[in-house]
Amino acid sequence: MSENPIDSINAVIEASVPALYGMGVRAAEARPGFAASTVPIEGNGNHFGAMYAGVLFSVAEVLGGVLAASTFDPTKFFPLVKDLQISFRKPATTDVRAEAQLDDETVQRATADAAANGKAEFVLDAVVTDAQGVTVATTHGIYQLRALRAS
Amino acid sequence: MSENPIDSINAVIEASVPALYGMGVRAAEARPGFAASTVPIEGNGNHFGAMYAGVLFSVAEVLGGVLAASTFDPTKFFPLVKDLQISFRKPATTDVRAEAQLDDETVQRATADAAANGKAEFVLDAVVTDAQGVTVATTHGIYQLRALRAS
Numbered sequence: 001m002s003e004n005p006i007d008s009i010n011a012v013i014e015a016s017v018p019a020l021y022g023m024g025v026r027a028a029e030a031r032p033g034f035a036a037s038t039v040p041i042e043g044n045g046n047h048f049g050a051m052y053a054g055v056l057f058s059v060a061e062v063l064g065g066v067l068a069a070s071t072f073d074p075t076k077f078f079p080l081v082k083d084l085q086i087s088f089r090k091p092a093t094t095d096v097r098a099e100a101q102l103d104d105e106t107v108q109r110a111t112a113d114a115a116a117n118g119k120a121e122f123v124l125d126a127v128v129t130d131a132q133g134v135t136v137a138t139t140h141g142i143y144q145l146r147a148l149r150a151s
Numbered sequence: 152m153s154e155n156p157i158d159s160i161n162a163v164i165e166a167s168v169p170a171l172y173g174m175g176v177r178a179a180e181a182r183p184g185f186a187a188s189t190v191p192i193e194g195n196g197n198h199f200g201a202m203y204a205g206v207l208f209s210v211a212e213v214l215g216g217v218l219a220a221s222t223f224d225p226t227k228f229f230p231l232v233k234d235l236q237i238s239f240r241k242p243a244t245t246d247v248r249a250e251a252q253l254d255d256e257t258v259q260r261a262t263a264d265a266a267a268n269g270k271a272e273f274v275l276d277a278v279v280t281d282a283q284g285v286t287v288a289t290t291h292g293i294y295q296l297r298a299l300r301a302s
Contacts, residue, residue: 020205023205044169047167057208083236083237084237085236
């Protein structure tokens with residue numbers, strides 16, 4: 001048996017993006033076309049007792065990477081974020097969970113584009129909810145899938 | 152002599168937004184209508200050797216608070232971010248600095264609105280530059296200035 005893919009993704013986050021891991025952001029689910037992530041409220045509060053905006057940004061933004069890891073071939077491609085808009089809907093006062101998905105057509109188009117041109121864009125919309133299921137933030141992100149250079 | 156206002160602002164960040172302080176985000180300059188902030192690359196890298204997106208978001212987003220602290224009366228008002236769009240222009244591989252400003256007319260309008268209605272919106276555009284002065288990210292943020300409730 002290979003190790004749990006979520007554990008592998010979190011090990012990569014810990015090793016390569018320590019600021020994100022240090023906030024407590026974790027991949028929670030990852031399969032082709034779907035990803036979820038979580039972050040605790042503990043240590044992540046702000047000046048009015050809600051979760052800091054940069055933590056909400058991060059738990060949503062990371063989904064581009066988590067989803068890419070389970071959707072595209074990580075030996076051929078890596079993702080990067082180009083532009084992200086976040087709307088803060090309600091103060092988050094509990095641990096939160098973010099989710100995002102990509103449809104098959106977008107996955108196939110991005111894979112083909114990145115293979116042919118070295119890069120492709122994909123749009124990812126994420127929803128961040130609190131422990132009661134209330135939407136606390138939504139994001140609209142434009143990511144790029146880059147082909148790894150042959151070495 | 153009172154203490155340095157920047158030290159006071161950074162003390163508030165440390166006490167009330169520990170995730171932000173932990174990244175190394177610091178207020179660097181603050182006067183009415185102008186604010187600057189910094190964050191080091193050390194500890195803030197990502198999976199391709201540049202500064203993590205959530206750190207770039209945070210060093211820019213914090214300017215809404217830093218600028219508000221030096222522009223509006225903190226005994227009467229506090230700021231919160233409602234919506235922020237960030238565009239990643241170039242990979243940041245050095246410490247970075249963010250700057251933003253508000254013109255007098257906007258400051259006066261927001262102050263009057265918040266005093267009259269309990270809240271006011273203001274738009275803040277920030278620019279994040281690397282050690283060579285290259286723009287690595289720009290943000291367009293919509294903030295709310297909220298009147299503190301009488302207790």
